[in-house]
Amino acid sequence: MKPVARVALFLPLFGLSAALNGCAGSNGTGTAVFSATGEEAAALGYPTSTGIAFTDGWSLRFEHVYVSLDQIHLRAAGIETPVEDGPVIVDLHDGPQDLFRFEGIPAQRYDDVGYRILPATASATRVGTVNATDADAMITGRFGIWLVGTATHVTHGTVELDLGIPMDVRMSHCVNETDMTDGIVVPISGTADAPMTFHLDHLFFDSIIAAEPNVRFDAYAAMAGPDGVVAYDELAGQTLADLVGLDGMPLVDDSGALILYDPGSTPLAMQNLREFVFHQATTIGHFNGEGHCAYAVTPVD
Amino acid sequence: MKRRLTLLLTTLALTSLSFAACGNTGGRPITVNLFAEGDGDTFTTATGWTVTLTDAHLVLGPVYLLAPIATTLRSVILPVAYAHGGHDDFAGRTVRAEWLEQASVDLLAIERTSLGIADGSAGPAGDVTVLLEPPVAASSSASHGHHAWLAGTAVMGAASISFEGGLDIPDDGLSRQVEGIPASGDYDTDGEVTLTAHVSSWLDQMHFDRLPEPAVAEPRVIAAGSQPYAAWYIGARTSSAFSTRYVAPGGR
Numbered sequence: 001m002k003p004v005a006r007v008a009l010f011l012p013l014f015g016l017s018a019a020l021n022g023c024a025g026s027n028g029t030g031t032a033v034f035s036a037t038g039e040e041a042a043a044l045g046y047p048t049s050t051g052i053a054f055t056d057g058w059s060l061r062f063e064h065v066y067v068s069l070d071q072i073h074l075r076a077a078g079i080e081t082p083v084e085d086g087p088v089i090v091d092l093h094d095g096p097q098d099l100f101r102f103e104g105i106p107a108q109r110y111d112d113v114g115y116r117i118l119p120a121t122a123s124a125t126r127v128g129t130v131n132a133t134d135a136d137a138m139i140t141g142r143f144g145i146w147l148v149g150t151a152t153h154v155t156h157g158t159v160e161l162d163l164g165i166p167m168d169v170r171m172s173h174c175v176n177e178t179d180m181t182d183g184i185v186v187p188i189s190g191t192a193d194a195p196m197t198f199h200l201d202h203l204f205f206d207s208i209i210a211a212e213p214n215v216r217f218d219a220y221a222a223m224a225g226p227d228g229v230v231a232y233d234e235l236a237g238q239t240l241a242d243l244v245g246l247d248g249m250p251l252v253d254d255s256g257a258l259i260l261y262d263p264g265s266t267p268l269a270m271q272n273l274r275e276f277v278f279h280q281a282t283t284i285g286h287f288n289g290e291g292h293c294a295y296a297v298t299p300v301d
Numbered sequence: 302m303k304r305r306l307t308l309l310l311t312t313l314a315l316t317s318l319s320f321a322a323c324g325n326t327g328g329r330p331i332t333v334n335l336f337a338e339g340d341g342d343t344f345t346t347a348t349g350w351t352v353t354l355t356d357a358h359l360v361l362g363p364v365y366l367l368a369p370i371a372t373t374l375r376s377v378i379l380p381v382a383y384a385h386g387g388h389d390d391f392a393g394r395t396v397r398a399e400w401l402e403q404a405s406v407d408l409l410a411i412e413r414t415s416l417g418i419a420d421g422s423a424g425p426a427g428d429v430t431v432l433l434e435p436p437v438a439a440s441s442s443a444s445h446g447h448h449a450w451l452a453g454t455a456v457m458g459a460a461s462i463s464f465e466g467g468l469d470i471p472d473d474g475l476s477r478q479v480e481g482i483p484a485s486g487d488y489d490t491d492g493e494v495t496l497t498a499h500v501s502s503w504l505d506q507m508h509f510d511r512l513p514e515p516a517v518a519e520p521r522v523i524a525a526g527s528q529p530y531a532a533w534y535i536g537a538r539t540s541s542a543f544s545t546r547y548v549a550p551g552g553r
Contacts, residue, residue, distance in 0.1 A: 053463070073312075081503075107408045207473075207474070209473075209474045209475040209476055209478075210474040210476065211473060211474040212474075239506065240505035240506075240530035240535055241507075241528070241531055241535050242506065242508065242528055242531075242532070243534070250528060257526055258526050258527070258528070258531055260531050260534065262476065262534075262535065263535065263539070264474075264475050264476060264478070264480075264538055265475075265479045265480045265481055265482075265538050265539055265540045267481055267539075267540050267541075271506065271535065271539075289447065
């Protein structure tokens with residue numbers, strides 16, 4: 001047997017051994033690094049190089065993608081490992097950023113990993129380029145996320161987006177996209193990467209229940225005030241059963257077909273676009289790419 | 302003394318176990334009688350129209366009566382939603398009882414329509430999921446081949462509009478699944494669950510004056526692509542478009 005083949009034979013055994021050590025809750029420790037990312041869209045907007053684009057011809061560039069985060073949890077079989085986190089406000093427009101590095105935690109699988117998007121507080125640490133004025137606006141508005149950007153359309157011109165959403169959502173039982181297992185494995189003397197991933201396209205989906213919803217902006221743009229800015233509360237002016245376009249007429253696509261935003265049986269506080277977008281906002285938090293979590297929503301006063 | 306303490310602790314443990322056993326009869330096989338009905342033929346919509354229905358049929362089923370989600374104190378305090386575009390909220394839920402057939406229901410009938418027996422296991426109700434699958438031939442005549450069929454008259458001021466039309470629900474993600482319909486009670490054998498379809502909720506956001514003008518004479522058709530059709534499509538699948546009530550065996 002060639003040396004390389006012999007090594008190849010033993011690598012799986014070594015891996016199995018390491019895994020068993022982890023499962024057994026050995027005395028070894030490791031590190032978990034929690035980062036935050038809004039992926040390419042947060043930095044460069046839509047359309048993306050991966051093909052996510054508004055079907056109604058808009059493009060969107062963000063100036064800020066603020067997220068308020070806290071309360072990361074790592075649990076193994078229901079037992080929580082204490083970690084030193086704390087509230088942060090991060091601008092995902094700056095690109096992926098490491099937020100917390102938990103060193104010396106037990107090396108094992110944590111089958112329930114999660115975090116919380118919550119109203120910003122004065123005690124939050126500002127990460128990266130977040131300035132004090134914007135942090136204060138987040139705190140005052142009780143925003144969990146706040147997107148600021150500019151949408152442009154070849155026919156309709158420019159609309160400014162000011163989407164500050166008061167929200168409090170606890171993500172738990174996050175699935176790891178790497179292997180679709182629950183949570184993460186912290187290796188002995190090694191480091192586990194734990195990217196909290198935010199899918200901004202959910203905010204512009206036209207269906208909560210469709211397998212492949214469209215990404216649209218016309219319904220947003222139609223709610224812009226005389227100042228050319230569309231704010232979160234202004235989306236309440238769009239009734240789901242009677243959407244209007246920029247011309248004040250029923251919202252239709254290029255073929256003249258009526259546009260529908262479909263909530264399915266998702267309970268919304270009101271059947272309007274603001275509540276639709278709020279629901280979508282509660283599902284933007286993912287884990288390590290496409291990994292889904294359970295979302296527990298607490299009303300914000 | 303030590304033996305007496307051990308005996309006392311053992312007795313307490315056994316006593317608490319016996320209470321736990323007596324307080325929970327969940328899991329025992331049961332059959333529940335399932336019915337469906339409408340909520341009346343006359344109502345006023347949020348858009349200001351007073352509607353009188355002359356025909357209302359819905360093809361529904363299967364129906365799943367689900368156990369509560371909450372299994373921990375934390376999940377009681379914080380309602381957990383697993384919703385995510387195109388994903389199945391159904392996964393991981395315990396089905397308390399299920400009726401796996403399909404029926405066409407006359408929502409204007411004076412008496413409830415008996416759907417049949419839902420088999421399951423005894424225990425508390427959580428909520429109900431109704432599937433709106435495409436009608437099979439035997440179920441489709443009254444609904445003219447559609448998922449649902451309505452006819453009637455809408456009046457506002459001097460305007461009076463006769464209408465009729467069918468609703469078709471495309472197969473896209475969870476579009477044919479109405480989830481989260483409230484339910485209560487402890488299901489047991491010979492209990493009755495009545496599913497009420499709130500037609501008034503279906504039509505609540507309709508602007509009847511935006512139905513296409515008829516080519517010859519009324520009734521106007523609730524045509525796909527019109528605002529009234531869109532309003533119906535949204536309204537018919539909200540969790541508030543249906544409700545349930547449970548009557549325990551013997552009317553208890």
